[in-house]
Amino acid sequence: MHPSFGRRPGTVLRGPTHPAAVLLLLAAVTACSSGQGTAETTATATTRTAITLTAGTTATKENLEQSASQLRARAAALGLTDVRTTIQGTAITVTAPGDAGEKLTAIAKPGQLLMRPVLALAPCPTAPTPTVPPGSPSGATVEAAPSDPTDALPQGTAPPELAARFAALDCAQDRNLPDLRVAASAPALAFGSAAEHGVWYKFALGPASVNSADIVGAEASFAAQEAGSWQVRLSFNAAGAKDFADSTGRLADLPGPGNEFAIVVDGEVMSHPYVREAITGGEAVISGSFTREAAEQLASVLAHQLPIELDRSAVTTLPPAGTRP
Template identity: 30%
Template sequence: MLLAIILAMGAATILQKAFIPKFGLDLAGGTTVTLSPETLDKKAPPEESLNRAVNIIRDRVNGTGISDAQVAKSGSNILIQIPGAGQEQAEKLVTTAELRFRQVLAIGPAQDTPAPLPSAAPSGSPAASPAGSPPAASSEPSASASPAGRALSKALTAPSPSGTAQPEPSASASPGASTEPSPLATSRATTPPADDPLAGQDLSGIDPAVLQQFRDLKCSATNFGQGNQDDPDKQYAACDTSGQIKYILDKAAVRGTELADASAGTDPTTGEWIVQVDFKSAGATQFADITRRITTLPQPRNQLATVLDGAVIVAPTINEAIPGGRARISGGFTQVTASDLADQLKYGALPLKFNTSSVVSVSSTLGADQLRGGLISGAIGLVIVMLYLLLYYRGLGLVGIASLGVATVVTYLSVAVLSENAGFRLSLPHIIGLVVSIGITADSFIVFFERMRDEMKEGRRSMRAAVEVAWRRARRTILVADAVMFIAAVVLYFLAVGDVAGFAFAMGLTTVIDVVVVFLFTKPLMSLVARTKFFSKGHKLSGLDAERMARSESQTMQEA
């Protein structure tokens, strides 16, 4: 089994060409990003909101705690250090915003973009439906359209004679906003000119200032968020992330802080990619209320927009009320787009709006010389342990050296695979944790060897019998010792952050490897060597000869 594990990890390393692990901040440098909070009243943000933002951003850039990214407060700012990331990648990772769910009141093509003809309109829109329900009956949306862009309905591009958009046969639900008219505009707006992007739509209840904001709004795919902070208690005009569609949105019905989780997956019946969202208790109630209210409304007022960083990332049509706080969003997603949307929903619910005040590339604080020194010190420690095993246990020490060699190979392959697939970055604290593990691994061998020698003293047992009896007794001690070490590593990992968490992860990893190697390699190897004459007959170089065993027993009695 151990051979299969080594071969599998080795094959993964070769196929992915991950021969050298990625390094952390102290060994490879990276990028430092400073985020400054922006509040509506221009005052300092509450400490609680700032702490929550730090935790969310830390989850985003270092969700597993092993990538060596650092996130910390610096006054009212947040300082983020990302290893190995270029400026563009770092800014993408720390894009921050408050998440809102708003009802769509009106929709139109972006300015300077001609309205599509009915035949050119997307054939469907993203569907949000209760989790676990069959997919809503809707035609397949254009594969090239963005989730938000697919929400531009046929009713909009070909308005009905009555001047009110008709419902589009499509989809089901996700959260939204109140349909109560704004106190600033309670009467039906006059019908806009035919060349107006809002022509043919019901504009009742929309703030005149927001109507003007909509008409003046310039959209492009590069102005994601437009740099604006949307007030959740006011109506808002926004573009979609493709820059092709713009919306008039009602007050926020559900805020991103009420989102509990979001994940990408496939529908078990159709195989299409979907995004499932789960809300907290208060958000679940708000979600059910809004989906119940807008499901019977005509297009586009039965759509619900998800707004992140001031831009609409998806606007599904609501076809039914969704109780229970669970829903799924579908609409022609690929694995990549579904995963990206799930990440935006899951990690976008920041309690504050931030501006990127500086992005600076930083060099490594240690560099190649320090890395070489750390590896040399680890190698020296390994050699000293091997010499000790040979001098004290002689031939039996070869079993311990072979076990250390296997543990070293498994550790290196584990680090390489984790580095390529889990964002693990090797930093000095990780190296320290790996070096410390040499002693932990050697302790397990010594416990086993000493138990076996005790059973063989004075010829009470043959070596083959002594190996089995000693193993039954030694494995309990080994498991208890490793369990204590592993529990300490787990507690330290979850309670600490940054370098300390990295050290704890490395220590926990090597503790698991120690158990695997002792059980799957050391014990089977000892059972094999016990059958050889060199060990079973007590050769002088085996470490199990009668003279050496007697001397060892005499020393033990004197010490006692």
Template identity: 30%
Template structure:
């Protein structure tokens, strides 16, 4: 098991993407008139040599308004394009949504439905006060965690597994989220090696809040000097903060392949879906 590392290590970390000092660990009808269909216009092949098509059906976990349904369709459209799923059709049928892509695209269509809620939470020390329900969930959590974690409350602390060290961490309330991120792009790690990274650029408000939070964390003692970045309540990185980050940009680095980095950047850039979707069916068609 690897130990926790700083931003200069190959493990998951967070760092400035500039020349500034590096952060150490740095309800709807289903009539034809009410159906939305989106087809990618890029003529390039989807990258799959398999014939036929793959159709995935997505079911909302909770009831969706017409506005949320329309937003979900548009964001799935943007994700399909960013994923390189050219020729994909996104359609709604009442409260259900389907994605129809060329070739054997099941795995990527499953990834397409991720809620992709990006959040930032400070790591709390072992002696931090824990409400009874949080203490119970913390004690019940086994790392590495499997399956989809239950939805957390943004203003409440939560337990989570550090994907790098395998340790259980107690995290504080959300201090920044995906609305504070202006863009996310994948790139090859310029620090050497073959790992890929995700470069984040914050909004003006996000940059100010991030600077404030990292200033405070840099003055804490371990493990309360760590900052966790989560996607759908799963930790991507939990770096140690040694200096305030004031440049408005950051970088998520780790053992990412090009495809993994590109998919993460696409999910972050297109924004979180208004509601969690369940992939209720994936079927191949001739």
């Protein structure tokens, strides 16, 4: 039987205390005040980069101050220095020296992690994008290579309440539709990409057994034993460790894809490894196709959870202090 697409053959979900298996993931975590650290630019620095995040009208002063503190902690984890946060009304603005747009965008992500059992999955192909290679005659096009069909087989059955929506989902049209705001206790739909095959796929998922509130630690590290890749090590609180062990124990006895866990971060399925045994010990390892930057960014947002939901604005460049616009 072919393993489901989106994970490599033999990919297994487990805790770091079991050397023979591993949890794989596709892909790499205040108050109104100034941040800590020394400036990463000299006194002659010319610009700062800013991003503004806005909370709902029900946000409290305490919520905003805690969020600003966590945003500074995320920035520090990514190596940003001289980071400043200001709170005005229900908006938090974060600034850093120089061209820091990529890292500021990373720290602004919600960082919501859910581990949901896979009920059904199916390929969700998109139309190939024609490209014209250098030197081709005018009008010549080359179609994108097709994905590997052996790994793109529909599996499982969506529950009745999700069946119609699941069947109708189209990655080309509905890429931004994942049920990010659906309660963790309810089933949900989500998308993910199988980078190794260049395709997207859709999932029907069961209620979450572990979520971000259960994470007490997340750290990026280099895994020499995993072909020299980067990984993120997670630690759960007591409740999360018990729920994770109970859930993985139940899944291990099911046929595929029911024995798979979807690792959902901010509404996107990052990976869906299968389970062979109950995972005890309160820890798990996320590894796979991470670069160092991707692993550090994921670890920074998972380790420093925001107490409220924030809407992100565009990144802007600020002129140096004392200059006219």
